[in-house]
Amino acid sequence: MVSTMHPIVDRAEPAGPDEHSEAEAPEGAIRLRGVRVHNLRNIDLDIPRDRFVVITGPSGSGKSSLAFDTIFAEGQRQYIETLSTYARQFLHQLERPDVDLIEGLQPTISIDQRGGSRNPRSTVATVTEIYDYLRLLMARTGEVFCYRCGAAIRQQMPEQIADELAALDEGTKLILLAPLVRGRKGKHAEVFEQVRKAGFVRVRVDGDIYDLDTVPALAPRRNHTIDAVIDRIIVRSNVRPRLTESLALALKHGEGLAVASVLRGTGGDGAVWEERRYSTEYACPNCRLSYDEIEPRTFSFNSPYGACPTCQGLGMVGAELNGEAGSDEVCPDCHGARLRPEARNVRLGDKAIHEITALAVAAGRNFFAGLNFPPSQAAVAQPLLREIASRLAFIDQVGLGYLTLDRSADTLSGGESQRIRLATGIGSGLVGVCYILDEPSIGLHPRDNQRLIDAMRHLQQQGNTLLVVEHDEAIMRQADEIIDLGPGAGRHGGAVVAQAPPDEIVRQPQSITGKYLSGEMKIDVPERRAINHKRALTIEGASGNNLKNVTASFPLSALVCVTGVSGSGKSTLVDDTLGRAVARRLNGEGPRPAPHTSLRGVNQVDKLIEIDQSPIGRTPRSNPATYTGAFDEIRRVFTTTREARLRGYKASRFSFNVKGGRCEVCQGQGVQKIEMNFLPDLFVKCPECGGKQFNQVTLEVRYRGLSIADVLALRVDEAIEFFQNFPAIRRLLVGLDEVGLGYLTLGQSSTTLSGGEAQRIKLATELSRVDTGKTLYILDEPTTGLHFDDVRKLLAVLSRLVDLGNTVIVIEHHLDVIKSADWVVDLGPEGGAAGGQIIAFGTPEQIAALADNATGQYLRQVLSTEP
Numbered sequence: 001m002v003s004t005m006h007p008i009v010d011r012a013e014p015a016g017p018d019e020h021s022e023a024e025a026p027e028g029a030i031r032l033r034g035v036r037v038h039n040l041r042n043i044d045l046d047i048p049r050d051r052f053v054v055i056t057g058p059s060g061s062g063k064s065s066l067a068f069d070t071i072f073a074e075g076q077r078q079y080i081e082t083l084s085t086y087a088r089q090f091l092h093q094l095e096r097p098d099v100d101l102i103e104g105l106q107p108t109i110s111i112d113q114r115g116g117s118r119n120p121r122s123t124v125a126t127v128t129e130i131y132d133y134l135r136l137l138m139a140r141t142g143e144v145f146c147y148r149c150g151a152a153i154r155q156q157m158p159e160q161i162a163d164e165l166a167a168l169d170e171g172t173k174l175i176l177l178a179p180l181v182r183g184r185k186g187k188h189a190e191v192f193e194q195v196r197k198a199g200f201v202r203v204r205v206d207g208d209i210y211d212l213d214t215v216p217a218l219a220p221r222r223n224h225t226i227d228a229v230i231d232r233i234i235v236r237s238n239v240r241p242r243l244t245e246s247l248a249l250a251l252k253h254g255e256g257l258a259v260a261s262v263l264r265g266t267g268g269d270g271a272v273w274e275e276r277r278y279s280t281e282y283a284c285p286n287c288r289l290s291y292d293e294i295e296p297r298t299f300s301f302n303s304p305y306g307a308c309p310t311c312q313g314l315g316m317v318g319a320e321l322n323g324e325a326g327s328d329e330v331c332p333d334c335h336g337a338r339l340r341p342e343a344r345n346v347r348l349g350d351k352a353i354h355e356i357t358a359l360a361v362a363a364g365r366n367f368f369a370g371l372n373f374p375p376s377q378a379a380v381a382q383p384l385l386r387e388i389a390s391r392l393a394f395i396d397q398v399g400l401g402y403l404t405l406d407r408s409a410d411t412l413s414g415g416e417s418q419r420i421r422l423a424t425g426i427g428s429g430l431v432g433v434c435y436i437l438d439e440p441s442i443g444l445h446p447r448d449n450q451r452l453i454d455a456m457r458h459l460q461q462q463g464n465t466l467l468v469v470e471h472d473e474a475i476m477r478q479a480d481e482i483i484d485l486g487p488g489a490g491r492h493g494g495a496v497v498a499q500a501p502p503d504e505i506v507r508q509p510q511s512i513t514g515k516y517l518s519g520e521m522k523i524d525v526p527e528r529r530a531i532n533h534k535r536a537l538t539i540e541g542a543s544g545n546n547l548k549n550v551t552a553s554f555p556l557s558a559l560v561c562v563t564g565v566s567g568s569g570k571s572t573l574v575d576d577t578l579g580r581a582v583a584r585r586l587n588g589e590g591p592r593p594a595p596h597t598s599l600r601g602v603n604q605v606d607k608l609i610e611i612d613q614s615p616i617g618r619t620p621r622s623n624p625a626t627y628t629g630a631f632d633e634i635r636r637v638f639t640t641t642r643e644a645r646l647r648g649y650k651a652s653r654f655s656f657n658v659k660g661g662r663c664e665v666c667q668g669q670g671v672q673k674i675e676m677n678f679l680p681d682l683f684v685k686c687p688e689c690g691g692k693q694f695n696q697v698t699l700e701v702r703y704r705g706l707s708i709a710d711v712l713a714l715r716v717d718e719a720i721e722f723f724q725n726f727p728a729i730r731r732l733l734v735g736l737d738e739v740g741l742g743y744l745t746l747g748q749s750s751t752t753l754s755g756g757e758a759q760r761i762k763l764a765t766e767l768s769r770v771d772t773g774k775t776l777y778i779l780d781e782p783t784t785g786l787h788f789d790d791v792r793k794l795l796a797v798l799s800r801l802v803d804l805g806n807t808v809i810v811i812e813h814h815l816d817v818i819k820s821a822d823w824v825v826d827l828g829p830e831g832g833a834a835g836g837q838i839i840a841f842g843t844p845e846q847i848a849a850l851a852d853n854a855t856g857q858y859l860r861q862v863l864s865t866e867p
Helices: 063-081 132-140 157-167 189-197 240-253 355-356 361-369 374-397 414-428 447-459 475-478 512-518 569-589 624-628 630-639 640-649 706-712 716-723 727-736 755-767 788-803 815-820 844-848 853-861
Strands: 028-036 043-048 052-056 102-103 108-111 175-185 202-205 208-209 224-234 257-261 275-277 347-348 435-436 465-469 481-486 494-500 537-541 550-555 559-564 598-600 607-611 673-674 680-686 775-780 806-809 823-828 839-841
Touching: 043 465, 043 481, 043 494, 052 063, 052 447, 052 475, 052 512, 063 108, 063 435, 063 465, 063 481, 102 347, 108 414, 132 347, 132 355, 132 435, 157 240, 175 189, 175 240, 175 347, 202 640, 224 240, 257 755, 347 374, 355 537, 361 374, 361 844, 374 414, 374 447, 374 559, 414 435, 414 447, 447 465, 447 475, 447 853, 475 512, 481 512, 481 624, 494 512, 512 788, 537 569, 550 806, 550 839, 559 569, 559 815, 569 598, 569 607, 569 775, 569 806, 607 755, 624 630, 624 706, 624 727, 630 727, 716 727, 727 755, 755 775, 755 788, 788 806, 788 815, 815 844, 815 853, 823 844, 823 853, 839 844
Parallel strands: 052 465, 052 481, 108 435, 435 465, 559 806, 559 823, 607 775, 775 806
Antiparallel strands: 028 043, 028 102, 175 224, 175 257, 202 208, 202 224, 257 275, 481 494, 537 550, 537 598, 673 680, 823 839
């Protein structure tokens, strides 16, 4: 997300009390004075509260440093100050932002690009709380059916149970029991005391009946089942009153169930008891199957009360089916529903809960709107339906109507996850909060931008402040105010270039953002389109997910852009089908591609490079230097120093991944994790090494005056100059600078990088390698996190790859990229089940000429501004 490292830069000294303007901040403003976090240059800023404010600027200009590392970090610190003593004990480990003054700050909530829950049990329905309301609705209003015979389950009253028992053959012996413990570990001494106080003298323990005084000691680590013996009854003609009385006692002292043990015949020591369980809630009239009370936890796949026992609520079993990585088998018992059979046979509007959550959000809205309840249930159902309907409406409003409610949260993209959390924030009804969003437009087609803007405006109009780090032109134009940082990246950024409403920003001569908004600066359309239809890569009969027997052709040695509304099938076609199919053909192994009938033209490709937005590493030890391989070369440089040779240090001494030179307190991570339980885990600087990752002895070795930790704190652009005499290092670092990442530090933790930054690091690494001229590059939204001017630089890199004969396929919504492509493949017409078709293909001009095409509609606008 954002940097927690502090690069070595020439910083202004902290300002004294007289060095900042003493002018009063506007009423109702967040007042910041002397902000020096990362590359921010002692800036003063007043941000209006209860407004929709966009923070923009080139990559590395300081946007995240201001929004997240300053404003959100201080808001989080202030919040922890209000919590328990346990939470406050960690406050001294939380580094205060390097700022002189922050006033007027509201409680802050961060909605960033990081994926949501990685728990495989989390779904769209659970993270939005829709599932909580739905479980309650099912428990209170659902119709229950027997999972064995399908008959409707009827409620059984105590009088009905008494009548049934009294009708047994005369002479039948009954033992009426009150269940107290059902399969729980422990000695359960308190349970036996409870039985004694109730006036009973016998208990049944694990199937055997004992007098209370003769119960053997229970093994505390074994599961036990304990029932109080209420009465022993022989069925006679006048037994009905006694049965009624005894059942009442059983129901009063037990856990809601009366259990009768029946022995037919005269009995004896070797007799076998036939046990029948009767429920005062539900029982099947045909097969005598009794149900526990139907309650919300019955429908929870996160608890043993509701989870399918075969798959433990995951819906999948098996780690690697047929040796295929990531190909878990659908559970044979619940068939992916995750729930026990009892839960799967409760129906609402003729649908079980797993069938309801299989609906897309848009279809779910129609389903719930069509439900009708009798007056006896309406009072319970209506408040629950309102909560469900409002949350579904907000999800649809932010452009995610194509998602199914049972979609696993760990399969959502960063943009989808962020918009889900935005919808949850809208539904929460909080007021007086400062929401900080990081590019919520990621992955969103221009057609859906207005819906997202309306959703954010709704959140602001509830009485909240919205600070949105964003590069999207439509969002900037509709903001109340724009804060433009820059003018460049790293040491060339960190200043407030302009702060004004959108219509005034365009008149600010020093603002590069304003120049792009005014049209003074723009990304030009290529002079020619490089298309050779005789050389193409063609996938036929693609039918994965929502694709409908699609055949798509991708011209080779060209920049091909795949477009379409969110959920239309772009990733399924390009990543899951084409990419995997090409990888298998070239390498003979890899994940199984989505269903398709054939792949043609792959003989014209000799290498596949897929560059997605997944992290370059999962731990703080992963960073740009380690991923590109530059760190291996840098460590070799340190071994050539006089001090290292005297001490006999090898390259491993300068690694934080192995023992020897690293700090063992944090094991080379530079940070320590604090589990907060009620909040996300906190990462604080290691108290031993101060975040440097190495022990003191290793840090004594220096090259040109810098230790290994100092070198890792250099920005990429600084390191290029520092290692100018080492071609191998320069070659790796120049690639990072070319894709607009010169502002990153070499040692910036991978856990702080955005998805777009991670993707561009991967692209830079590939650029530094030997190119064959027949390589296929596949990129998924490479413009994530890029300013207008950074997009121009990225397009120059992609054009260079194409000029060398390579093929570049990008999934993209950015109109400047689409207009610069040689060929466009447009999917739709909608998302989810209503998508999955190729609705247009051709040059950008041909797409723009289509009257009823959503992509063409917006493409016309940018092409019409060309001379």
